[in-house]
Amino acid sequence: MPELPEVETIKRLLKPNLVGKIISDVEILSPKNFVGNKNDVIGKKIISVDRYGKVLVLKLTRIGQDRPLQENFLNFHFKLSGQILYSKDVEHAVFKNIIPFTGGNKMPANTTRIIIKFTDGSGIFFNDLRKFGWIKISDQPLKPKGIDVLSEEFTPKLISSITKKTRRPIKVLLMDQDLITGIGNIYANDSLFLAKIHPQRLSDSLTKKEVTLLYKTIKQTINDGIKDLGSSGADEAFILPDGSRGGHQRNFLVYQREKQPCSVCKTIIKRIKHNGRSSFFCPKCQKTTHI
Numbered sequence: 403m404p405e406l407p408e409v410e411t412i413k414r415l416l417k418p419n420l421v422g423k424i425i426s427d428v429e430i431l432s433p434k435n436f437v438g439n440k441n442d443v444i445g446k447k448i449i450s451v452d453r454y455g456k457v458l459v460l461k462l463t464r465i466g467q468d469r470p471l472q473e474n475f476l477n478f479h480f481k482l483s484g485q486i487l488y489s490k491d492v493e494h495a496v497f498k499n500i501i502p503f504t505g506g507n508k509m510p511a512n513t514t515r516i517i518i519k520f521t522d523g524s525g526i527f528f529n530d531l532r533k534f535g536w537i538k539i540s541d542q543p544l545k546p547k548g549i550d551v552l553s554e555e556f557t558p559k560l561i562s563s564i565t566k567k568t569r570r571p572i573k574v575l576l577m578d579q580d581l582i583t584g585i586g587n588i589y590a591n592d593s594l595f596l597a598k599i600h601p602q603r604l605s606d607s608l609t610k611k612e613v614t615l616l617y618k619t620i621k622q623t624i625n626d627g628i629k630d631l632g633s634s635g636a637d638e639a640f641i642l643p644d645g646s647r648g649g650h651q652r653n654f655l656v657y658q659r660e661k662q663p664c665s666v667c668k669t670i671i672k673r674i675k676h677n678g679r680s681s682f683f684c685p686k687c688q689k690t691t692h693i
Contacts, residue, residue, distance in 0.1 A: 404480040406551060406584030407627030408640050408648065409456050412486055415643050416526075417451040419488055420460065423520040424448075432515035435530060438539030443476060455546035455583030456480070476518075476537060477544040484528065484535030485513075488643040492517065492525025497645035502638040503531045507645065531639070548583035551624055556582070558617040565605040565613060572608065573601035574677050576620075585620065588633050588650075591657040591682045593619045600688040601681040602674075607691075626653065656682040 404412070424447045428440035446462035453459065458478040478486065485502075487509055489495035495509035504511035509527045516528040516537055528537055538544060549555045564581050565572070576582060576590045585593070594601050596619035599612060608616070627633060632648030634640050636658055640648055651658075655665060660673040664684040673682050 403482045403586055404456060404484065404632070404640050405586035405589055405627070406453075406456060407589070407624055407630075407650065408632035409453050409458055409480070410552070410628050411632040411648065412643060413451055413453045413458055416458075416486065416488060419524070419643075420448050420451055420526075422447065422449075423522065423524065425462070425518060426521045427517075427519040429517040429519065430515075431510070431517070432530075432533060434533055435515040435528065435535060436537050440539075442474060442539055446472075446474070452543065454543055455548065455550055455579060456586075457544055457546065458486070459543040461543070473541075475540050475543050477540055478528065479536050479538075479544075481530070481532070481534035481536070483513075483531040483637075483639045485530070485639070485641055486643055487527040487529065487641075487645060488524070489527070490524045492519050492523060492527075495525075495527065499641075499645040499647075501529070501645055502641060503529070526643075546583040547580040548578070549581070551582060551584045551620060556617075558614045561617055562610065562613045565608050567606070569604045569606050571602045571676060572599060572605045572616075573681055575605045577679075584624065587679055588635070588654070588657050589620070589623045589627060592655040593623045595656045595682075595684060595688060596622065598687055598689060600690045601683055602676065603690060626650065656684060658682065 425443050430436045443462055446464040448460050449463050450461040460476040463473045497507045500507050503513050513529040513531045514527050515530050519525040573590050576585050597616040627650045630650035632640055633650040634647035635651050656671050659671045662671050664671055667686050669684050669686040671682055672685055673680050
């Protein structure tokens with residue numbers, strides 16, 4: 403599932419290609435994945451491409467001679483297997499790479515759910531194998547409740563205030579998008595490894611020293627993920643808008659490295675499951691008690 407670094411990467415790569423484009427049509431191949439009346443966005447211009455947590459947002463506007471400025475938003479959530487592909491030729495879109503889950507390099511494909519076309523002949527394809535992702539039209543951007551880890555509000559003090567209030571396992575807490583938004587399984591696992599904290603540690607047991615270190619490791623792993631253009635993990639569900647892969651999977655510290663040696667102490671990395679998600683950790687480096 404795309405996390406903050408992946409969605410931020412998509413935003414940065416799409417922005418120069420989409421700002422200024424005017425929507426000519428929205429082809430809805432799967433009504434389940436589209437919420438709203440497509441006529442509300444046809445004819446409107448994209449004036450910004452933004453990200454709020456894991457939500458990608460296109461801000462649209464249309465100015466009529468006899469009516470005031472009208473704005474609305476196209477919000478994208480990728481969920482488990484969503485993808486966005488951009489082509490300069492939406493009617494004959496061919497990519498250099500085979501697109502995961504499709505078996506080919508042409509769009510639309512069997513996983514294409516929505517096609518957004520622009521007046522200059524370009525367009526974007528929203529693919530989603532599992533159909534959990536969505537595109538929603540709204541009057542305001544659909545912002546998650548939690549604090550974005552790249553915002554100024556994300557601080558050690560924030561982490562401290564959140565951890566003190568609960569005995570939930572720290573990894574579960576980090577992935578609660580109503581508290582902190584943008585951290586998913588990849589970056590939670592690797593952040594905890596760098597902070598030497600076991601994923602099942604009770605949140606309220608963290609010391610001030612550990613909270614400060616955890617803040618730094620979260621920022622580090624998120625920024626490293628962005629630098630590497632996101633993570634295309636084992637299933638390669640995440641791809642860039644041109645169909646190529648991200649590179650951060652080559653730098654995973656513990657995530658998806660079960661039965662491999664720890665990069666620090668050579669102890670074999672273990673995998674456990676709690677709350678329905680896999681956690682990867684080094685049993686020697688990551689402590690179940692405070693440091």
